[in-house]
Amino acid sequence: MLSLIQAAGWPIWFTILCSILMLAIIGERFWTLRRNAAIPPNLFHDTVQAFRQQGGSPELIDRLTENSFLGRIFASGVANVQSSRDVMKEAMEETGRAVMVDMERFVNGLGTIATVAPLLGLFGTVVGMIEIFGASGPQGQNPAQLAHGISVALYNTAAGIAVAVPALIFYRHFRARIDVMIIDMEQQGIKLVETIHGDRK
Numbered sequence: 001m002l003s004l005i006q007a008a009g010w011p012i013w014f015t016i017l018c019s020i021l022m023l024a025i026i027g028e029r030f031w032t033l034r035r036n037a038a039i040p041p042n043l044f045h046d047t048v049q050a051f052r053q054q055g056g057s058p059e060l061i062d063r064l065t066e067n068s069f070l071g072r073i074f075a076s077g078v079a080n081v082q083s084s085r086d087v088m089k090e091a092m093e094e095t096g097r098a099v100m101v102d103m104e105r106f107v108n109g110l111g112t113i114a115t116v117a118p119l120l121g122l123f124g125t126v127v128g129m130i131e132i133f134g135a136s137g138p139q140g141q142n143p144a145q146l147a148h149g150i151s152v153a154l155y156n157t158a159a160g161i162a163v164a165v166p167a168l169i170f171y172r173h174f175r176a177r178i179d180v181m182i183i184d185m186e187q188q189g190i191k192l193v194e195t196i197h198g199d200r201k
Contacts, residue, residue: 009131009152011124015159018113018120022167025106025113029174033103038069038181044188047074048195056081069099070185077192085197092189100182107174114168121160128153 032038040046050060056078064075076095080088131149 007148007151007155009124009127009148009156011120011127011152011156012159014120015117015124015156015163018117018167019159019163022110022113022163022170025109026166026170029106029170033174033177033181035181038103039184039188040068040070043067043070043074044192047071047078047192051078051081051196069103069181070188072099073185073189074192077189077196081196085193088193088197089190092193096182096185096189099185100178103178103181104175107171107178110167110171110174114164114171117164117167118160121157121164124156124160125153128156 047060047064050063054060061075061079064071064078073092073095077088077092080091083091128149128151131152132146133149
């Protein structure tokens with residue numbers, strides 16, 4: 001590995017930094033966006049049952065807020081349960097927008113890496129081409145400098161593409177996962193409003 005880095009020259013370090021950031025974001029988002037952690041399967045029924053037993057108590061609201069992304073939305077609804085349906089829905093929608101921002105955190109960074117990595121590869125290619133042209137002089141070509149320039153150009157191009165492709169794939173994957181989760185949370189939020197206000201009639 002070290003020999004490859006040496007052959008690719010100093011421009012490869014920018015691409016390596018991008019790859020480290022990419023792996024960190026992918027790992028963090030996979031952990032954060034686990035479906036059972038973001039949208040616990042039994043949270044709706046547990047919330048309704050707890051509300052029927054103790055009402056919209058501060059303890060229930062705090063427990064929901066600390067539970068998950070969906071729990072934060074439910075907590076805002078329970079906190080406004082004494083208001084009308086419209087007010088309760090609006091409060092949950094506002095919280096939902098904040099939750100969506102948290103779910104999308106760092107995801108745009110993957111899109112940026114997918115865009116920047118090929119440009120960094122191109123930058124390394126240009127540096128390699130400069131070395132190739134610099135290998136020619138009045139006394140002829142310097143074979144070692146020529147070979148190094150070619151390796152710099154090719155390795156950086158390949159590295160840029162190798163980083164950009166998975167970054168783009170996971171960027172689209174996380175965006176799709178977030179969209180599905182948001183729709184699910186909206187549906188459960190509406191269901192919670194109708195259930196709680198139905199009980200109060």
